[in-house]
Amino acid sequence: MSLATLLNDNQDSPALAPHDRARLSQLFKRLSERTEMFLGYPVAKDFACQDLSHFLSLPLNNLGDPFAPSTYQVDTREFEREVLEFAARLLRAEEHNWWGYVTNGGSEGNLYGLYLARELFPKAMVYFSEATHYSVSKNLHLLGMPHIMIRAQKSGEIDYEDLRETLRLHRDQVPILFANIGTTMTEGMDDLVKVRQIFKEMAIAESYIHCDAALCGFIAPFLNPRPAFDFADGADRISISGHKFIGSPIPCGLVLAKKRHVERIARSIAYIGNLDTTISGSRNGLTPLILWTAIRRLGEEGFRERVQLSLSLADYACRSLREIGVDAWRNPNALTVVFPSPSAKVRSKWQLASAEGASHLLTLPNVTREQIDHFVADVAAGH
Amino acid sequence: MSLATLLNDNQDSPALAPHDRARLSQLFKRLSERTEMFLGYPVAKDFACQDLSHFLSLPLNNLGDPFAPSTYQVDTREFEREVLEFAARLLRAEEHNWWGYVTNGGSEGNLYGLYLARELFPKAMVYFSEATHYSVSKNLHLLGMPHIMIRAQKSGEIDYEDLRETLRLHRDQVPILFANIGTTMTEGMDDLVKVRQIFKEMAIAESYIHCDAALCGFIAPFLNPRPAFDFADGADRISISGHKFIGSPIPCGLVLAKKRHVERIARSIAYIGNLDTTISGSRNGLTPLILWTAIRRLGEEGFRERVQLSLSLADYACRSLREIGVDAWRNPNALTVVFPSPSAKVRSKWQLASAEGASHLLTLPNVTREQIDHFVADVAAGH
Numbered sequence: 188m189s190l191a192t193l194l195n196d197n198q199d200s201p202a203l204a205p206h207d208r209a210r211l212s213q214l215f216k217r218l219s220e221r222t223e224m225f226l227g228y229p230v231a232k233d234f235a236c237q238d239l240s241h242f243l244s245l246p247l248n249n250l251g252d253p254f255a256p257s258t259y260q261v262d263t264r265e266f267e268r269e270v271l272e273f274a275a276r277l278l279r280a281e282e283h284n285w286w287g288y289v290t291n292g293g294s295e296g297n298l299y300g301l302y303l304a305r306e307l308f309p310k311a312m313v314y315f316s317e318a319t320h321y322s323v324s325k326n327l328h329l330l331g332m333p334h335i336m337i338r339a340q341k342s343g344e345i346d347y348e349d350l351r352e353t354l355r356l357h358r359d360q361v362p363i364l365f366a367n368i369g370t371t372m373t374e375g376m377d378d379l380v381k382v383r384q385i386f387k388e389m390a391i392a393e394s395y396i397h398c399d400a401a402l403c404g405f406i407a408p409f410l411n412p413r414p415a416f417d418f419a420d421g422a423d424r425i426s427i428s429g430h431k432f433i434g435s436p437i438p439c440g441l442v443l444a445k446k447r448h449v450e451r452i453a454r455s456i457a458y459i460g461n462l463d464t465t466i467s468g469s470r471n472g473l474t475p476l477i478l479w480t481a482i483r484r485l486g487e488e489g490f491r492e493r494v495q496l497s498l499s500l501a502d503y504a505c506r507s508l509r510e511i512g513v514d515a516w517r518n519p520n521a522l523t524v525v526f527p528s529p530s531a532k533v534r535s536k537w538q539l540a541s542a543e544g545a546s547h548l549l550t551l552p553n554v555t556r557e558q559i560d561h562f563v564a565d566v567a568a569g570h
Numbered sequence: 571m572s573l574a575t576l577l578n579d580n581q582d583s584p585a586l587a588p589h590d591r592a593r594l595s596q597l598f599k600r601l602s603e604r605t606e607m608f609l610g611y612p613v614a615k616d617f618a619c620q621d622l623s624h625f626l627s628l629p630l631n632n633l634g635d636p637f638a639p640s641t642y643q644v645d646t647r648e649f650e651r652e653v654l655e656f657a658a659r660l661l662r663a664e665e666h667n668w669w670g671y672v673t674n675g676g677s678e679g680n681l682y683g684l685y686l687a688r689e690l691f692p693k694a695m696v697y698f699s700e701a702t703h704y705s706v707s708k709n710l711h712l713l714g715m716p717h718i719m720i721r722a723q724k725s726g727e728i729d730y731e732d733l734r735e736t737l738r739l740h741r742d743q744v745p746i747l748f749a750n751i752g753t754t755m756t757e758g759m760d761d762l763v764k765v766r767q768i769f770k771e772m773a774i775a776e777s778y779i780h781c782d783a784a785l786c787g788f789i790a791p792f793l794n795p796r797p798a799f800d801f802a803d804g805a806d807r808i809s810i811s812g813h814k815f816i817g818s819p820i821p822c823g824l825v826l827a828k829k830r831h832v833e834r835i836a837r838s839i840a841y842i843g844n845l846d847t848t849i850s851g852s853r854n855g856l857t858p859l860i861l862w863t864a865i866r867r868l869g870e871e872g873f874r875e876r877v878q879l880s881l882s883l884a885d886y887a888c889r890s891l892r893e894i895g896v897d898a899w900r901n902p903n904a905l906t907v908v909f910p911s912p913s914a915k916v917r918s919k920w921q922l923a924s925a926e927g928a929s930h931l932l933t934l935p936n937v938t939r940e941q942i943d944h945f946v947a948d949v950a951a952g953h
Contacts, residue, residue: 215625
């Protein structure tokens with residue numbers, strides 16, 4: 188058979204050599220095992236993508252803005268819009284006054300949010316707490332935005348006194364607050380109502396609040412009391428990860444913003460017949476289907492129950508560690524349990540991140556009591 | 571069965587409702603049909619990802635730098651490195667003096683390349699031709715880099731005289747050239763040897779050349795004569811798309827850079843036990859496997875034959891259009907055939923991009939003579 192024929196028919200395209208197939212099998216086996224030993228990263232594992240694997244045969248591309256027509260028609264933007272609509276309701280965005288898209292992950296969402304803020308307020312000052320994810324200072328450096336780091340409380344929540352005192356010295360500049368809705372290490376949440384109150388005290392007329400809700404965007408709406416974090420509480424823009432609490436085999440996320448902000452930086456582009464409002468241009472068409480599937484499978488009720496289940500597991504993990512004498516703690520209503528870093532062997536076996544002598548575990552969906560018991564036994568035995 | 575049990579076992583997780591399954595089936599059917607009518611975008615369709623679909627059950631994440639150890643172990647970074655090694659050989663990178671990673675697509679690769687250039691030469695001036703993809707001025711605006719647009723020849727290649735004259739007026743600033751190795755509309759290529767020669771004439775000691783080889787990075791190495799575009803020809807950094815000539819159901823790409831440049835902007839990050847040298851942080855673990863599979867299936871010889879086949883199809887398409895009186899043309903050794911825009915109906919049916927009265931088709935792998943005949947007949951019939 189000629190190469191021309193081969194290349195004209197997917198079914199007969201050159202096959203992988205047996206050696207290469209074997210390598211993929213070994214990889215799959217090893218990664219499956221490593222997935223079992225997985226408490227240290229905020230990654231749900233209960234996604235079910237079986238219904239989607241045949242989409243890997245198509246050249247999917249959600250080119251450009253999900254709400255504008257495009258000449259590229261092998262896309263899943265209709266499903267993407269439904270994902271965004273679900274999130275907009277959950278995050279209490281004002282009807283017809285929001286916009287968003289599915290991103291490649293939290294960092295892109297944050298970069299985009301800060302870029303947007305800079306375009307709106309070119310001379311603004313950015314404030315964020317010292318508990319903020321490292322990618323934020325990377326993004327601020329990339330964007331060339333002046334910024335001040337604010338102290339954090341032990342919980343990871345921003346220190347409002349320090350924020351107030353610092354704002355007082357910069358009343359000539361529009362403040363952009365980069366708020367954490369669940370910090371990386373302790374899942375601390377900044378309270379937007381308190382922040383808005385401080386802005387009011389200072390008679391600040393213009394401001395912008397970007398919420399990094401990577402982990403907690405789909406958790407916080409179901410907590411009681413409900414944290415002050417969403418559009419109704421004063422957010423201008425919210426970024427959420429798709430591969431964390433929702434769950435996805437491919438890192439992804441979504442951003443939502445007030446529509447009128449976005450229109451300010453849109454540029455009409457002849458080439459794709461579309462508004463150039465996204466960072467990426469070519470965009471993943473599979474991840475919107477993955478998120479759509481999760482949302483349709485679970486619905487709001489499913490997410491609510493998932494949150495309850497994760498909270499009770501976090502409580503169980505924290506109590507179990509304390510019972511063997513480990514000084515573990517967690518914030519109220521957090522899935523993150525913080526404790527002094529165990530031995531390097533335990534950290535590596537359970538893939539635990541570690542900073543300044545502390546490690547954490549996260550009881551995301553698909554973590555089991557058995558895994559926690561196993562982990563606690565390893566810590567107790569010191570290996 | 572309780573929700574707790576459901577959530578602890580993938581196999582039994584809440585199923586999609588029949589209505590939702592039907593929607594996915596309809597979507598798949600529609601997209602498969604639209605994929606057949608597909609000549610206007612540079613997207614190969616002969617990828618074969620059947621061997622990879624079970625990886626959609628794992629929380630893959632190639633967190634951070636592909637060459638540094640990471641505590642997150644559900645990754646495919648070993649396979650990613652092999653993809654990069656294959657590309658580094660093809661693009662004649664100096665051994666042990668290159669670095670790279672698999673990106674989410676061409677725009678990210680270009681943004682990263684320009685960011686790198688800015689860190690190395692903060693006061694530099696960026697030059698690029700008017701035939702450059704629109705995302706580049708978006709990226710330059712985001713990065714706040716001063717830039718000058720240079721005229722392009724009809725072929726899409728940069729106008730060297732205009733470049734020379736413009737450089738002459740800015741000899742006090744390090745030049746950063748954003749070179750196109752295959753422009754979006756006509757597949758024009760800038761010649762790095764000519765550019766380096768101009769730099770030499772001006773006694774320019776420090777400079778930086780970023781190559782956007784989105785489409786042609788895996789084509790140009792197999793052309794005769796070989797275009798002057800790679801590391802041996804003077805590139806400092808090259809960005810290539812994975813979903814264009816190589817083929818992938820998910821937009822992706824790869825960047826390669828001289829290693830010593832990258833080390834300048836690396837920041838050591840405690841959180842992930844890794845160097846923060848990528849833009850994204852969390853990174854797709856599936857796309858490296860897709861690229862790896864393509865490379866292992868085809869090998870260098872397969873890519874060479876693929877290029878020949880695509881070129882002969884481009885020649886066939888160009889001749890067929892001219893035979894019915896359409897003023898079609900293509901650059902030497904280009905897969906892109908340019909012609910006056912046909913009717914809106916034809917443009918929409920065949921998903922043709924269009925700018926300034928011109929459209930183009932691209933004979934990427936999996937385009938057939940039958941499709942071209944069909945398209946030419948549509949143009950001839952005016953519908």
